[in-house]
Amino acid sequence: METDPSLPFIAPEMLSVLISPSGRQLDANEAWLSVFGNDLWGRLPPEDARFAQEHTTEAIRGGQVLHQVYLVPSRGDEPIPVLLHFHPIREPDLEPGRFPVMVTGEVMREPVSWAAEQTRRRRMEMLGRMSMGIAHDFNNLLTAVVGHAELLRSDLVHLQAAADAHGHLRALEQAARDGASLVRKIQGYIRDEKKERAEPVLLHEIAEEVLTLTRPYWYNEPRRQGIAIRVESELRPVPPIMGTPTELREVLVNLVLNAVQAMPAGGTLSLRTARSGTSAAAVQIADTGVGMTESVRRRIFEPLFTTKGQAGTGMGLTMSQGIVQEHNGRIEVESAPGRGTLFRLVFPFSHDTPKPASKVARVLEDAPADGLRILVVDDEMMVRTVTTKLLRLRGHTVESADGGPAALEVLGDDDAFDIVITDLSMPDMSGRELAAAIRLRHPGLPVLLLTGDTDAESADVDAVVKKPFELDDLVAVVRRVASGAPEADRRR
Numbered sequence: 001m002e003t004d005p006s007l008p009f010i011a012p013e014m015l016s017v018l019i020s021p022s023g024r025q026l027d028a029n030e031a032w033l034s035v036f037g038n039d040l041w042g043r044l045p046p047e048d049a050r051f052a053q054e055h056t057t058e059a060i061r062g063g064q065v066l067h068q069v070y071l072v073p074s075r076g077d078e079p080i081p082v083l084l085h086f087h088p089i090r091e092p093d094l095e096p097g098r099f100p101v102m103v104t105g106e107v108m109r110e111p112v113s114w115a116a117e118q119t120r121r122r123r124m125e126m127l128g129r130m131s132m133g134i135a136h137d138f139n140n141l142l143t144a145v146v147g148h149a150e151l152l153r154s155d156l157v158h159l160q161a162a163a164d165a166h167g168h169l170r171a172l173e174q175a176a177r178d179g180a181s182l183v184r185k186i187q188g189y190i191r192d193e194k195k196e197r198a199e200p201v202l203l204h205e206i207a208e209e210v211l212t213l214t215r216p217y218w219y220n221e222p223r224r225q226g227i228a229i230r231v232e233s234e235l236r237p238v239p240p241i242m243g244t245p246t247e248l249r250e251v252l253v254n255l256v257l258n259a260v261q262a263m264p265a266g267g268t269l270s271l272r273t274a275r276s277g278t279s280a281a282a283v284q285i286a287d288t289g290v291g292m293t294e295s296v297r298r299r300i301f302e303p304l305f306t307t308k309g310q311a312g313t314g315m316g317l318t319m320s321q322g323i324v325q326e327h328n329g330r331i332e333v334e335s336a337p338g339r340g341t342l343f344r345l346v347f348p349f350s351h352d353t354p355k356p357a358s359k360v361a362r363v364l365e366d367a368p369a370d371g372l373r374i375l376v377v378d379d380e381m382m383v384r385t386v387t388t389k390l391l392r393l394r395g396h397t398v399e400s401a402d403g404g405p406a407a408l409e410v411l412g413d414d415d416a417f418d419i420v421i422t423d424l425s426m427p428d429m430s431g432r433e434l435a436a437a438i439r440l441r442h443p444g445l446p447v448l449l450l451t452g453d454t455d456a457e458s459a460d461v462d463a464v465v466k467k468p469f470e471l472d473d474l475v476a477v478v479r480r481v482a483s484g485a486p487e488a489d490r491r492r
């Protein structure tokens with residue numbers, strides 16, 4: 001995960017400090033020192049420092065306090081929320097008012113999300129300022145347009161005033177042109193910003209980072225409130241999309257926070273990445289929370305629309321949708337009141353990643369088709385169908401099965417196939433288990449493992465091809481394996 005060197009280091013661990021009954025800082029761990037330093041509440045804004053001091057005094061008298069304070073970094077950046085727990089150490093020999101105090105703290109936001117938040121705010125501020133200016137200028141333009149149109153109408157009543165009508169029309173045109181150039185300026189600004197930072201991005205990696213990043217929200221904070229949020233993640237590797245990591249992270253953080261906020265009594269948060277069709281990657285965030293009524297669902301992308309009262313900004317999804325659209329992606333929402341909500345983001349694959357040239361494959365492809373008999377095994381219908389169709393186009397005879405048991409049935413007792421291509425992770429029987437079963441019943445029938453797992457070993461199988469595969473690569477490996485040649489140069 002990239003870290004911005006201009007941000008202060010924030011310890012992810014629990015911060016802790018021991019305070020004497022007279023209010024002196026006795027002992028602090030590294031994490032505390034890196035955030036608060038040696039001067040107890042010295043780095044807090046005066047208001048927060050006063051609260052922290054009061055809570056310390058209360059704890060010295062025996063009270064437990066939980067309080068959130070804001071730490072202001074020296075550079076005048078956004079304050080960082082820190083949740084502090086004040087625990088009195090009730091030594092039996094000591095009187096209340098003489099207890100030492102242990103303060104533990106957790107930083108509620110980590111640097112990257114903080115950076116994302118900052119980018120968001122800065123941009124909102126810019127957009128806000130810009131749209132103020134635009135609204136003002138547009139008002140003037142529109143006043144001119146409307147005024148001239150009105151004059152034109154009255155001019156036309158007196159048909160003699162042809163020259164005046166001409167002038168007003170010209171003014172109308174000019175006003176419209178000015179309006180258009182204003183719009184171009186805005187578009188230019190947005191486009192430049194976007195172009196500046198786009199790069200090939202791996203959605204599964206972003207999702208993984210977001211899960212780590214938002215841990216305080218789905219683990220620490222709920223746990224503190226006695227709520228359990230279970231997290232299920234199935235982050236399959238997907239091909240890169242073109243985008244800005246900070247922005248995509250921001251979108252996913254928003255969705256995760258919304259999901260957590262929708263489960264005040266706990267529940268399951270799940271994150272998945274997968275291919276969507278043949279040219280897009282999808283990431284989905286689901287919760288088992290309160291869900292939405294149809295009338296809420298229709299309005300969620302509206303700026304400032306929130307059902308959370310003061311606690312909500314109503315900007316999370318507005319911003320998210322903007323970012324997704326800038327990435328040429330789309331957002332799908334499914335929700336049912338009382339059941340939960342699922343957000344699915346779909347982005348087209350990046351076309352910028354250079355395709356690896358595979359000369360060997362081309363040569364083989366030009367060789368006369370020798371029509372192999374292939375069995376394709378994959379639990380995902382999409383993958384199965386696509387692989388089958390592609391291989392058929394290359395002149396092979398292809399059958400498919402949706403899992404290990406079905407595959408063994410199709411294989412039967414005779415030698416009807418030259419090679420089996422199987423997915424690795426399938427619910428009933430894994431690709432490796434299938435390979436083992438095949439070795440027992442059909443010794444000599446080669447098995448090729450197709451997998452998204454980046455470090456899959458070729459042990460137990462005859463070859464491994466990584467998903468997403470290039471058809472040429474797959475065909476080359478299939479031919480080599482089926483002809484019994486050792487698979488010498490495995491690419492990717």
Ligand code: ADP
Binds near residue numbers: 289314
């Ligand atoms: P905010 O979270 O500040 O309210 P958002 O734009 O993020 O603003 O969300 C707008 C509204 O959409 C929320 O107030 C809520 O009503 C609804 N919403 C968003 N995500 C979910 C979810 N996972 N479950 C239920 N409702 C949601």
Ligand code: MG
Binds near residue numbers: 254257258316
């Ligand atoms: Mg939100």
